[in-house]
Amino acid sequence: NKTATESIDPATTKMLLEARRAGLETVWDRFNKQQPQCGFGQLGICCRNCNMGPCRIDPFGDGPDKGVCGATADIIVARNLLRMIAAGAAAHADHARDAVIVFKEALEGRARSYQIRDEAKLRELAAEYNISSWGEQGGAADLANALLSDFGRQEGYVTLTRRAPEKRRKIWESLGISPRGIDREIVECMHRTHMGVDNDPLHILQHGLRTSIADGWGSSMIATEVQDILFGTPSPRRSEANLGVLKEDEVNIIVHGHEPILSEMIVEAASDPEMIKLAKSVGANGINVAGICCTGNEVLMRHGIPVAGNFLQQELAVITGAVEAMVVDVQCIMPSLGGLAACYHTKFISTSPKAEFPGALRMEFSEERAAEIAREIVRTAVENYPKRDRGRVLIPRERSECMVGFSVEAILKALGGTPQPLIDAIVNGSIKGIAAVVGCNNPKVPHDHGHVNLVRELIRNNVLVVTTGCNAIACAKAGLLRPAAAKEAGDGLRGVCESLGVPPVLHMGSCVDISRILVVAAAIANKLGVDISDLPVAGAAPEWMSEKAVSIGAYVVASGVFTVLGTVPPVLGSPVVTRILTKDLGDAVGATFAVEPDPFKASKLIIEHIESKRRALGL
Ligand code: BF8
Ligand code: SF4
Numbered sequence: 032n033k034t035a036t037e038s039i040d041p042a043t044t045k046m047l048l049e050a051r052r053a054g055l056e057t058v059w060d061r062f063n064k065q066q067p068q069c070g071f072g073q074l075g076i077c078c079r080n081c082n083m084g085p086c087r088i089d090p091f092g093d094g095p096d097k098g099v100c101g102a103t104a105d106i107i108v109a110r111n112l113l114r115m116i117a118a119g120a121a122a123h124a125d126h127a128r129d130a131v132i133v134f135k136e137a138l139e140g141r142a143r144s145y146q147i148r149d150e151a152k153l154r155e156l157a158a159e160y161n162i163s164s165w166g167e168q169g170g171a172a173d174l175a176n177a178l179l180s181d182f183g184r185q186e187g188y189v190t191l192t193r194r195a196p197e198k199r200r201k202i203w204e205s206l207g208i209s210p211r212g213i214d215r216e217i218v219e220c221m222h223r224t225h226m227g228v229d230n231d232p233l234h235i236l237q238h239g240l241r242t243s244i245a246d247g248w249g250s251s252m253i254a255t256e257v258q259d260i261l262f263g264t265p266s267p268r269r270s271e272a273n274l275g276v277l278k279e280d281e282v283n284i285i286v287h288g289h290e291p292i293l294s295e296m297i298v299e300a301a302s303d304p305e306m307i308k309l310a311k312s313v314g315a316n317g318i319n320v321a322g323i324c325c326t327g328n329e330v331l332m333r334h335g336i337p338v339a340g341n342f343l344q345q346e347l348a349v350i351t352g353a354v355e356a357m358v359v360d361v362q363c364i365m366p367s368l369g370g371l372a373a374c375y376h377t378k379f380i381s382t383s384p385k386a387e388f389p390g391a392l393r394m395e396f397s398e399e400r401a402a403e404i405a406r407e408i409v410r411t412a413v414e415n416y417p418k419r420d421r422g423r424v425l426i427p428r429e430r431s432e433c434m435v436g437f438s439v440e441a442i443l444k445a446l447g448g449t450p451q452p453l454i455d456a457i458v459n460g461s462i463k464g465i466a467a468v469v470g471c472n473n474p475k476v477p478h479d480h481g482h483v484n485l486v487r488e489l490i491r492n493n494v495l496v497v498t499t500g501c502n503a504i505a506c507a508k509a510g511l512l513r514p515a516a517a518k519e520a521g522d523g524l525r526g527v528c529e530s531l532g533v534p535p536v537l538h539m540g541s542c543v544d545i546s547r548i549l550v551v552a553a554a555i556a557n558k559l560g561v562d563i564s565d566l567p568v569a570g571a572a573p574e575w576m577s578e579k580a581v582s583i584g585a586y587v588v589a590s591g592v593f594t595v596l597g598t599v600p601p602v603l604g605s606p607v608v609t610r611i612l613t614k615d616l617g618d619a620v621g622a623t624f625a626v627e628p629d630p631f632k633a634s635k636l637i638i639e640h641i642e643s644k645r646r647a648l649g650l
Contacts, residue, residue, distance in 0.1 A: 038343070038478035040508055042274045042429035046347035049425050055374060057346045058365065062474040074604030075108040081226035090604055100226060108605035109232035110224040112581070116239045117220035119582030120246040122362055123543055124213050125385070126290055127254035128182055133292050133398050134257045135175035144296060144402035147171075148263040156256050160190055178253055184212035189249040191256075196553050198562035199591060203244065206619060208237055208589065210245035217242060232607050233615075240589040240620070247586030252546035258329065262295050265332035265436040265540065267445070267533070272507035274344065275430030276337035277353050281319040282310050284412045285339055285348055288360035289541065291329035293382055293396055294322065296405035297358060298330050306406065310413045318413065323348060324363045325500060325541035332436050332540050340508075341479075341501035342576075343472040349377050352423040356412035360396070361386045363471070363577060376418040380408055433512035437497070437537040439550050445531050450554050457555075457567065458650060461523030463493045464567030464641035467548045469583070471501050473576040473598050479505040481573030481597040481630045486511055488634035490535040493521035494641060497551070500542040502573070511536045545583055549590060559648075564591030564621030567644040569637040573597030573630055584624065591621045593640045595633045599626050 034044040037059050050057050071077040076088040078098050086098030088107060097103055102110075136142035147153055153171060160177040164170045181189050188209045192200065203209040210216050220242055223229035229238070259265075277283045284301060286294040300306060301318040310318050321339040322330050330336040339348050342363055348354055349371045357368060360383045369390020372379035381391035382404075394408050437445075446452045456462040466489050472478050482505035486496050490511070498506055506512050511519070517528035520535040528535050539547045556563045570587045572580055574597055587594050602608045617623045627633040 036477055037474070039480045039483060040273070040429070040478060042427035042508075043340075043344055043347060043478055045427045046274065046350055046425070050347065050350050053350070055350060055371065056367070058343060058367070059474050061367075071604075073599070073601055075111050075601035076104045076604035078102060078107045078110070080110065080224060088604065102230065105232040105605040105607040106230050106235075108602050108608045109235040110229075112600070112602060112608065113220050113235050113239045114224050115578045115581040116242050116585055117217050119578035119580065120242050120250065121217050122579050123246050123250040123254065123582065124182065124217060126361070126543060127250040127257070128179070129290060129292060130254050130257040130261070131175060131178045134261055135172065135179070136398050137261065138171045138175060142398035142401060145261055145398070147260060149260050152256065152264060153260045156260070159193070178257065181249060181253065182213045184215070187211075189213060189245050191252045192244065192248045194252070194550060194553055195248060195590065196556045196562055202562075202620060203589075206237065206240075208241040208244060210241050210249060213245045213249045216245045232605065233611060236608065236611055239585055243582045243585030244589050246582045247546060247549055247590065251543040252549070254543040255540070255546045258291050259438070262291055262329075262333050264440050265438040266441045267434055267436045268335040269432060269434050270331055270335040271337045271430045272433050272504060273429045273431055274339055274348060274351060274427045276319075276321050276339055277348070277351055277426045278316075278319045279353065279424065279426060280316045282315045282317070282413050282416045283354045284318065284320045284409065285323055285354055285357045286320060286326050286330065287323040287345060287357060288364055288383075289325045289362045290360045291326060291333070292398070292401070293358070293360045293405075294326040294330045295333075296401045297408060298334055298336055300402065300405040300409040303406065303409075306409050306413065309410065310416065313413060313416045315413070315416050318409065325543075326360065328500065328503060328541040332438075332538065335435070337430070338504055338507060341472055341504035343474065343478045346371055349375055351426045352420060353426050355415040355419065356380055356408065358382060358408055359386070359388070362579070364388065375423070376415060376420060378411055378415055380411070382408070429508070431508050431510045431513075433507035433538070434514060434534050435507070435512060435538040437533075437539050439547050439554075442537065442551065445533055450551075450558055454555060454558055456523075456527050460650065461493065461527055462495050463523075463638070463645065464569070465495045465497060466568065466637055467497050467545070467570045467587070467592070468502050468573065469499045469542065469545060469570070470572030470575040470580050471577050472505075473574045475598050476574045476628065479508070481628070482506065483509045483511070485571060485573050485597075485630035485633050486536055487519060488631060489637060490516075490520040490524060492634070492638050493524040494638065495524060496536040497539050497548055498536055499538070499540050499544050499548070503538045506536050507538070512538055542579060542583065545587070552590070552592065561648070562591055562621065565644065565648060567641040567648070567650070568592055569640050570594035571597070571633060571637065573633065588616060588622045588624055589620050593622045593625070595625045595627050595636055597628050597630065597633060599628070
């Protein structure tokens with residue numbers, strides 16, 4: 032049974048069988064057609080950075096050991112990795128910038144569909160940015176401009192890096208990796224990797240850390256803060272996850288991508304009584320919005336909108352034959368969707384001025400006309416409902432309950448207003464430590480296998496798990512985000528969860544919300560008067576695939592958190608780069624990367640790490 036090696040999620044294996052029966056190609060088929068994948072690429076030793084190339088290094092040592100310009104495998108691998116970080120950091124920076132622009136336009140009255148939903152957070156952020164004009168007219172607009180200035184900052188450092196514990200900032204300072212402007216670091220990545228510029232692997236990777244810090248403590252943190260201000264800070268709520276959330280008798284609209292700027296408006300338009308009336312007039316019982324990927328996480332966290340699946344399920348959602356519209360913005364959207372949607376009645380609707388796709392119906396979004404465009408999109412979906420071919424509808428039954436919405440504020444509230452009870456539980460050992468398990472799916476790994484097994488092992492061993500991104504969706508589908516999942520946890524963690532009524536795995540949001548995890552880590556470190564690298568915490572990305580994940584991994588390690596990757600990054604062609612990432616970084620930033628595809632072994636690495644940090648703290 033081939034599908035068993037492709038996914039551990041029964042809804043996914045069912046839909047994959049259906050895809051094959053119908054002769055439709057999915058990501059797994061294309062992955063198989065790529066086998067064997069290029070060994071030079073896997074090892075990171077091909078370079079196309081100038082037109083004397085492309086060059087590649089012979090990993091066995093009999094062929095060329097340098098590119099035409101003289102670049103060694105170490106230089107080529109380091110440069111390629113830096114370009115991955117640049118691309119990932121750019122994705123988060125552009126996302127954050129767009130959120131700030133909407134915030135600014137909302138304040139100026141141009142983006143009328145958007146409001147301020149969290150005034151308290153707005154004031155706190157203004158204080159952090161030293162907006163002294165606060166209270167007078169224009170105070171909030173000054174904050175918007177101050178946020179924007181972090182992107183092009185020419186003096187000082189990215190503002191929110193101040194949230195990092197002092198010891199951490201000193202480490203960055205001494206290594207020369209405190210990030211200056213967000214855009215500046217990304218531009219400098221491209222400059223340094225141009226032919227004939229930065230040619231020392233360590234020096235190249237240092238800049239990678241700096242760029243990634245500007246992502247984690249800059250772009251991603253700004254995106255989270257501004258989205259909370261505009262759409263509300265998440266609080267605990269219940270919902271459901273997996274393809275079974277699609278409805279047989281309703282108009283199904285999927286929001287897929289990353290920016291809540293769009294999905295929030297779609298959610299609002301879909302609940303408009305006039306739209307619901309229209310849906311009834313075409314024979315549907317209502318309008319059902321469901322998410323995929325991180326924009327799904329955004330509306331799940333804030334509104335309890337159900338989530339239809341994670342990254343590898345996007346094509347399968349179309350193959351249910353029950354989706355009237357798949358509405359996308361940016362990031363992690365497969366260009367195969369247009370062709371697939373054409374095999375069904377599904378409208379594949381692209382909305383971002385930045386992202387066009389073959390076979391997409393273009394309904395370009397603008398902040399000024401946000402509500403109007405969202406209504407047009409919803410209307411298009413509703414009017415498409417009568418075209419659904421009932422004979423081809425196959426919605427798998429699987430849907431799991433979940434509890435979501437654990438922002439930092441929500442966690443503090445659950446703890447009674449202070450992190451002290453959590454710290455006490457860590458000190459007395461009922462909770463051994465905290466692991467952030469995050470990241471994508473990747474067809475190199477059986478879908479969800481890495482995620483679910485790693486998380487299960489960790490909670491069984493009394494490690495509290497915090498999650499975001501596609502890992503969070505995997506956990507939701509596996510039932511691990513239910514308070515009842517405390518039964519699967521070790522006795523200590525179980526006791527804490529049961530007394531608080533929370534799950535042993537806390538959904539903290541989308542991938543940009545990993546910034547929330549940094550804030551929690553900083554708060555605990557500050558409370559204990561230590562550095563983040565002293566804490567019994569770890570990170571993991573069991574099925575990562577995107578360049579954003581590379582930037583995230585880099586800033587998590589640069590923040591002092593040991594991180595285990597489940598898929599191998601393209602660095603093994605350089606013994607020097609591999610040694611820096613897995614060893615030397617420990618001396619520099621107090622944390623390293625490890626690579627372990629087996630989730631059971633990865634859990635052991637994490638637990639050993641947590642135990643050693645506990646011992647060092649005398650716990
Ligand atoms: O930003 S986890 S597959 S959806 S990149 Fe993409 Fe990866 Fe999912 Fe979230 Ni994050
Ligand atoms: Fe080859 Fe050097 Fe040009 Fe890269 S930069 S393609 S290694 S010559």
